[in-house]
Structures are given as C-alpha cells and as structure tokens.
Amino acid sequence: MTISDENVGEGRTSDLATGAAWMRGEIMPIAQASIPVNDWRLIHSDITYDVVPVWEGAFFRLELYLDRFFRSMNSLRLNPGVTESDVRSVLHGLVSATGLRRAYVAMVTSRGVNMVPGSRDPRDCRNHFFAWCVPYIHVIRPDLARSGASVHIARTVTRIPETSVDSRVKNYHWGDFTKGLFEAKEAGAETVILLDSGGNVTEGPGFNVFAVKNNRLITPDASVLEGISRQTVLEIGRDLGLQTKIRPLPLDELLESDEVLITTSGGGVAPITKVDDRVFSNDTPGEVTMSIQKRYFEWAMQPAYRTEIDYVS
Incomplete structure (x- = not known):
C-alpha cells in the first residue's frame, strides 16, 4: 500500500x-x-x-x-x-x-x-x-485549557465494564459517554467523568484523568484507555520529581485532591478547576498542572519525540 x-x-x-x-x-x-x-x-x-x-x-x-x-x-x-x-x-x-x-x-x-x-x-x-x-482538535476549548474547565461526575450512567468492552482497545462504543455528556451539559459543565460500578473514577470522552495530592500524581488503573498522552504525563511527572501512582482512584479521593487535570491527544494537558460543586485552586489552574502542561508542549518540540513531515512544496 x-x-x-x-x-x-x-x-x-x-x-x-x-x-x-x-x-x-x-x-x-x-x-x-x-x-x-x-x-x-x-x-x-x-x-x-x-x-x-x-x-x-x-x-x-x-x-x-x-x-x-x-x-x-x-x-x-x-x-x-x-x-x-x-x-x-x-x-x-x-x-x-x-x-x-x-x-x-x-x-x-x-x-x-x-x-x-x-x-x-x-x-x-x-x-x-x-x-x-x-x-x-481541542477536546477542551483552548481558552478553558488556559483558565480551567468544569467537569460533571455522571450519576445516571457508569463506564462500560472491561468484561464487556476492553477499554485498552480504542473504540467507538460511546453510548455511556454520550449519555454522560448530555447530563454534564444540562448541569452546566464542559465535560463529564464516568465512574465504574464501585464508585472509582475511570475516564471521560476522549481523555484520561489525574489527581495531584501531596507531590503525588495519581491516575486510574482500570476501565481506561492507556493513553499515549497519559503515558507522556506520567513520564513528565517523574521528570518533575513527582511520585506517580497508577491505581484505583475513588471519587472521594479525587474531590480531596489539590489539583485535577486531564490528558488527551486533542490538546495535551488541561486543568480542571471545578468538579461538580468542588472548586480547586481558587478556580484557577494549579501550579503542578501548569508545569506539566508547559513541559508537555516542550516535549512536543523535542526531536526525540517528533517525526517530521516532508511537506510537498
């Protein structure tokens, strides 16, 4: 071909x-x-x-x-x-x-x-x-990626279980995400995060979720796509001296975090400043999140991570 x-x-x-x-x-x-x-x-x-x-x-x-x-x-x-x-x-x-x-x-x-x-x-x-x-494409609008986006936790739908659809395989099974997005928009939020049946954070439509707490960077281990941007941010976190954890992330723990951020190929890293009624960092992007976001785009310009395109003149 x-x-x-x-x-x-x-x-x-x-x-x-x-x-x-x-x-x-x-x-x-x-x-x-x-x-x-x-x-x-x-x-x-x-x-x-x-x-x-x-x-x-x-x-x-x-x-x-x-x-x-x-x-x-x-x-x-x-x-x-x-x-x-x-x-x-x-x-x-x-x-x-x-x-x-x-x-x-x-x-x-x-x-x-x-x-x-x-x-x-x-x-x-x-x-x-x-x-x-x-x-x-920006999964989170560029202005919100600078100032911080709001997220709603879906209540009427949970993430499709891994025993039904393997979340590690990128797919178009968006019935749960779409229902969650309607709920989020009606609640006035920009996007949605789904929980699993046990009340743990999974992911959102097109992005992975991270919590920052006490120098730790935590992301869910199950019912999520193993995102390339997620992998990049884990590597950046270690480079910045953060402890990185891939494990279950209960909703209560997410809400008690210092900062919340999401990662996606459509925009890189975006700060979340509000989850339902919980406001983070005085409704402004957190310091750790912005350091990670800055480093992500620095990496995007490093030759080791780039495959240059030969444009036709």
Missing part, C-alpha cells in the same frame, strides 16, 4: 486544508469520503482506530500510536492487510497533502462489509483500513 506522488501532489489544495481522507489508495476532501451503509463499522460499531497529533509540522510520538493501533487490531482480530510501514506512509502522505502544520490524524480499521449474503459471521467480513485528518 503506497501513496502515489500524483495523489500527494494533487493534495495541496485549499479544500484539503479543511480536512482530507485516504481511502482505497486515494486522497480526497473529507466530505467526499464514504463507507457502505452495511459496513459493520456503522451497523455494529465494529471498528478500532487511533489518533496521533501533528504539532508544528511533526507527528508527536508516532511510533507509540502505531504500536497501540496494531495491538488494538490484533485484539479485535482485524486484519486489513497493511503493515506499520504502510500506515506510516499513508499518514505522512495524507498530512503532507493537506499542508496542515497542526492536525488531528486518525487511522482506522473497520470490520467492513460481510461478503456472504445473510451471514452474521464476522470472519466473512472484508476488513479495510482508511485514514483522515482535520485541523488540530
């Missing part, structure tokens, strides 16, 4: 700069990308994906995202017939074609269409890979 020079050359157009997709060997405006109505991605949410950020003209920690994407495909028994080298080539060519220096880039594998009429056997589906990118 390769991207032809012709396709890449055609890509540097204004319509691609607002979003582009790679499908079946071609780059196209994202509005032209489509899948069949009977694709199992659509009718069964039978799919995995991953998202790697592009920051100032380079992928950030690309190899970690590729590794997780292929682990997810293996876990779901998806095989679209592509290698890591193939996917890497597609992502480079796609971003180069758009000219975007800051981008949100998705790699996706769907179960696809069942090739045997009437069959419900997933082995009869033809798996397929595609990719798309759009200008950089």
